Amino acid sequence: xxxxxxxxxxxxxxxxxxxxxxxxxxxxxxxxxxxxxxxxxxxxxxxxxxxxxxxxxxxxxxxxxxxxxxxxxxxxxxxxxxxxxxxxxxxxxxxxxxxxxxxxxxxxxxxxxxxxxxxxxxxxxxxxxxxxxxxxxxxxxxx
Amino acid sequence: xxxxxxxxxxxxxxxxxxxxxxxxxxxxxxxxxxxxxxxxxxxxxxxxxxxxxxxxxxxxxxxxxxxxxxxxxxxxxxxxxxxxxxxxxxxxxxxxxxxxxxxxxxxxxxxxxxxxxxxxxxxxxxxxxxxxxxxxxxxxxxxxxxxxxxxxxxxxxxxxxxxxxxxxxxxxxxxxxxxxxxxxxxxxxxxxxxxxxxxxxxxxxxxxxxxxxxxxxxxxxxxxxxxxxxxxxxxxxxxxxxxxxxxxxxxxxxxxxxxxxxxxxxxxxxxxxxxxxxxxxxxxxxxxxxxxxxxxxxxxxxxxxxxxxxxxxxxxxxxxxxxxxxxxxxxxxxxxxxxxxxxxxxxxxxxxxxxxxxxxxxxxxxxxxx
Numbered sequence: 001x002x003x004x005x006x007x008x009x010x011x012x013x014x015x016x017x018x019x020x021x022x023x024x025x026x027x028x029x030x031x032x033x034x035x036x037x038x039x040x041x042x043x044x045x046x047x048x049x050x051x052x053x054x055x056x057x058x059x060x061x062x063x064x065x066x067x068x069x070x071x072x073x074x075x076x077x078x079x080x081x082x083x084x085x086x087x088x089x090x091x092x093x094x095x096x097x098x099x100x101x102x103x104x105x106x107x108x109x110x111x112x113x114x115x116x117x118x119x120x121x122x123x124x125x126x127x128x129x130x131x132x133x134x135x136x137x138x139x140x141x142x143x
Numbered sequence: 144x145x146x147x148x149x150x151x152x153x154x155x156x157x158x159x160x161x162x163x164x165x166x167x168x169x170x171x172x173x174x175x176x177x178x179x180x181x182x183x184x185x186x187x188x189x190x191x192x193x194x195x196x197x198x199x200x201x202x203x204x205x206x207x208x209x210x211x212x213x214x215x216x217x218x219x220x221x222x223x224x225x226x227x228x229x230x231x232x233x234x235x236x237x238x239x240x241x242x243x244x245x246x247x248x249x250x251x252x253x254x255x256x257x258x259x260x261x262x263x264x265x266x267x268x269x270x271x272x273x274x275x276x277x278x279x280x281x282x283x284x285x286x287x288x289x290x291x292x293x294x295x296x297x298x299x300x301x302x303x304x305x306x307x308x309x310x311x312x313x314x315x316x317x318x319x320x321x322x323x324x325x326x327x328x329x330x331x332x333x334x335x336x337x338x339x340x341x342x343x344x345x346x347x348x349x350x351x352x353x354x355x356x357x358x359x360x361x362x363x364x365x366x367x368x369x370x371x372x373x374x375x376x377x378x379x380x381x382x383x384x385x386x387x388x389x390x391x392x393x394x395x396x397x398x399x400x401x402x403x404x405x406x407x408x409x410x411x412x413x414x415x416x417x418x419x420x421x422x423x424x425x426x427x428x429x430x431x432x433x434x435x436x437x438x439x440x441x442x443x444x445x446x447x448x449x450x451x452x453x454x455x456x457x458x459x460x461x462x463x464x465x466x467x468x469x470x471x472x473x474x475x476x477x478x479x480x481x482x483x484x485x486x487x488x489x490x491x492x493x494x495x496x497x498x499x500x501x502x503x504x505x506x507x508x509x510x511x512x513x
Contacts, residue, residue: 017444017445040355040358040359041358041361041363042361043361043363043456043458043475044361044458044473044475046460046471046473047473048462048470048471049471057460059458059475063358063372063374066379086359086361087356087359087360087361087483087487088359088360088361088480088483090483091361091479091480091482091483099197112190113189113190114189114190114193114512114513115190115193116190123195123198124197124198124471
């Protein structure tokens with residue numbers, strides 16, 4: 001399935017940098033792509049802090065057709081989960097929650113992953129200062 | 144709750160496996176809920192080895208970050224170096240010489256061999272067999288000695304640079320020695336391990352990973368191929384163009400199949416090394432045309448590359464705004480998804496099998512924690 005063919009099928013989507021950009025109905029779109037075009041592996045979900053919003057790139061792969069597909073969407077602080085479609089998304093979404101603070105509606109397992117419980121802030125956000133009170137070099141600890 | 148022996152109540156037990164358990168190959172903590180010896184739930188707890196690889200990338204220039212990438216998986220550092228260098232090369236349109244390409248294939252496959260050899264030893268040790276560990280470490284030592292001579296490092300080589308490799312290949316005799324000795328040693332491993340009744344009892348039909356489950360949990364690499372799905376990135380990799388190569392695909396789906404697949408991969412890697420040596424001998428050392436690593440700036444855009452690492456698909460994503468540091472860099476590693484799979488694969492198994500099943504997935508923690 002070619003990405004431009006797919007764009008013709010899906011209304012309200014556009015292609016940018018070889019990615020299919022979707023503005024809404026992410027869950028249903030990914031479900032229909034998975035079922036209709038045999039995209040059976042979700043290789044990864046990448047989060048990028050773009051300043052005002054966070055871009056999520058879903059990298060799908062089809063083993064029978066040997067094709068890659070990048071689907072991208074922009075969210076602010078919550079997104080639809082796809083963990084009921086791909087189990088591996090649970091791990092990816094958890095990582096994105098930990099690093100970017102994005103809540104995934106419908107994924108109940110979100111917790112701190114790399115960062116300890118109760119850590120302030122989400123490190124891969126561009127506005128993260130690393131000034132957590134637990135850090136030894138934090139001013140509050142030295143006061 | 145029912146009243147049991149000596150008035151004790153029958154209930155479940157929470158058991159912490161790790162983070163310092165020898166069979167977790169790093170610092171993985173599994174919180175298991177047991178009923179007797181049966182596992183009712185498994186919750187992996189990771190992050191003990193988190194070094195902030197992705198955040199670090201946003202602060203360091205490309206050449207400063209280059210030595211760091213080996214440490215993502217210290218047992219197979221070449222693969223991550225290759226990924227990172229390849230991305231920079233693609234972005235800046237740097238063409239590698241044939242010789243450098245073949246040297247890279249040679250080192251990648253040697254690295255894969257050392258990684259798989261360690262796994263074989265460690266896996267057997269998990270199952271309680273101590274001597275195979277010494278055998279496989281003995282052979283791995285030959286590979287590490289070669290790497291030490293060539294690169295000055297035993298594990299984290301920092302040998303690939305943008306546009307080629309740091310030094311020309313040397314110590315060819317050492318590699319020839321390895322490819323002469325190793326096939327016999329692999330035969331020895333097979334003789335003492337593969338059909339060993341105790342080994343079979345511990346691994347046959349244990350940890351069965353169905354095709355659909357493997358795909359759903361995003362399992363790649365040897366674990367996926369041992370479940371019967373033929374997906375090996377080396378078939379389409381530009382470095383491996385012109386190499387004869389057959390991906391190892393087994394239908395067993397169990398821990399034994401994953402062991403067997405790694406043994407067969409060793410042979411396949413040796414085969415690739417022979418071809419690489421042959422190709423290298425036909426090319427002459429060229430004057431290096433390195434680009435200056437200082438002040439590298441990637442043009443604005445997004446760059447993605449992937450490679451077949453020993454523990455599954457490894458990929459890199461770089462978003463650049465045209466600066467000398469990436470705006471965002473993301474690593475995708477195979478082990479991260481294997482850890483997630485444990486939640487499913489260990490359910491209903493016995494505790495002693497849990498070690499065998501977790502071991503058979505070849506999880507390495509630096510790769511998980513990044």
